[in-house]
Amino acid sequence: MFTDIARVMSQEFSGKEVSVRGWIWRTRGSGKIVFPTVRDHSGVIQVTVKKGNVPDGQFEGALKALIESSVEITGTLKADDRAPGGFEIQATGFRVVGFADAYPIQKDQSEEWLRENRHLWIRSRRMVAIMKVRHTVVGAIHRFFRENGYYEFDPPILQPNQCEGGSTLFEVKYYDMQTYLSQTWQLYAEAGIFALGKIYDMAPTFRAEKSKTSRHLCEFWMAEMEAAWMELPEVTEVAKAEVKFIISEVLKNNREDLALLERDVSKLEICLEKPFPTITYTEGLELLKKDGMMVEWGKDLRTLEEEGIMKHFDTPVVVTHYPKEIMAFYKPVDEKAAAPGPVAKCFDMLAPECGIEIVGGSERDTSIAELTKYLEKDGENPANYQFYMDLRKYGSVPHSGYGVGVERLIQWICGLENIKDAIAFPRTSTRITP
């Protein structure tokens, strides 16, 4: 019977015989005593192996075993101030299951080296903490939608057309045809709502942008929703509720992990206490103007400007009604909106602190004439969108949807400098290994 290390480290087991198994975290020793610390998924504990207390062969093994050797240990749990964490196991049995070669990851590590050795680096306490938060985030997304009457609906990943105008697609040879890896489920989701009403999914998304930034991946996970009968004001509220729910779940389940990441938890707590504001693009520009940042109406907000807007807020903010000219073809014009030019029924949600876009969504245009006009403007052939147009012919309804960048959300929640740490094996334009 083996017990998780975190569970063993308590008064409950003090003085009792325990068995744990895991990997050597650090080790040091002298001729007659060895102090390996051993980790598993739950924690780290120091072991003392004294010559004479274990069979001689096992003591030799303890002396020789390098970092990351796998071990099974039996011994007595003792509270001891000299041990990191306050508890240690005084071993009576120390079995090395697999001796490790010299571990490539040591105290001096470059970002590049850690990415080269990602398959080993994910064992680090830091990556383990992030992956545990990710586990909560993903679970919370499924729970949120399922408990609010959404069906999970899975789209094809191989898709014949592009959707977001301008974005770059990964081409895939599909027998003797050409197809692309999905960069959104949206066209298929818009078909799905006529069957299921409210739907969601979480799936890999691919963007072949050569973006070398701390907030871009070429392969990332997007959690999307689409709902029939829903218009812009309502869909933005769904997005706010979803993000709040995810944060509450993380705060409920991952306090220790956030502490290990040295995340200021109060920045997340405040997001549960206050409502997330909604402003328009035009109002955003006015906020920037007050700070002396002049942006011409009609230009898209750049990273710098998004950061500028978010200086005014300590919770996520929904920004609506961007100029239609710079928006994708399917985002409809809002005829009623007061703005210097045509604006779309669309929104982004920006995260506080870092200012990154964590959500993007919109109402969907139901006019075949409008869709055709803007597709042609983007240089697209509307004939390639026949099924999408069909949806407007057979009982069309107002509908909306959005996508959450799962890694971006994790990046903000964990306070990560780089989005690459929000996923175990990041894919970027310059790295496909390991």
Add this chain to the structure above:
RNA sequence: GCCGUUGUAGCUCAGACUGGUGGAGCGGCUGACUGUUAAUCAGCAGGCCUCAGGUUCAAAUCCUGACAACGGCGCCA
């Protein structure tokens, strides 16, 4: 795509300006040590100085050109 930075031991980096027998710390190996916290001490091994040209008696170092990685911008979640 544009701009910038960096390529030297298994890892992290000095050395380059001013050309002249390639260095340190960490880690590994050998040995000492019965309470270590990044243990300590002594010794040993370890190199196509990213690659290709050029200048020079002589190039890690100077010049030219590739390649790669990293970062910023744009684009986006």
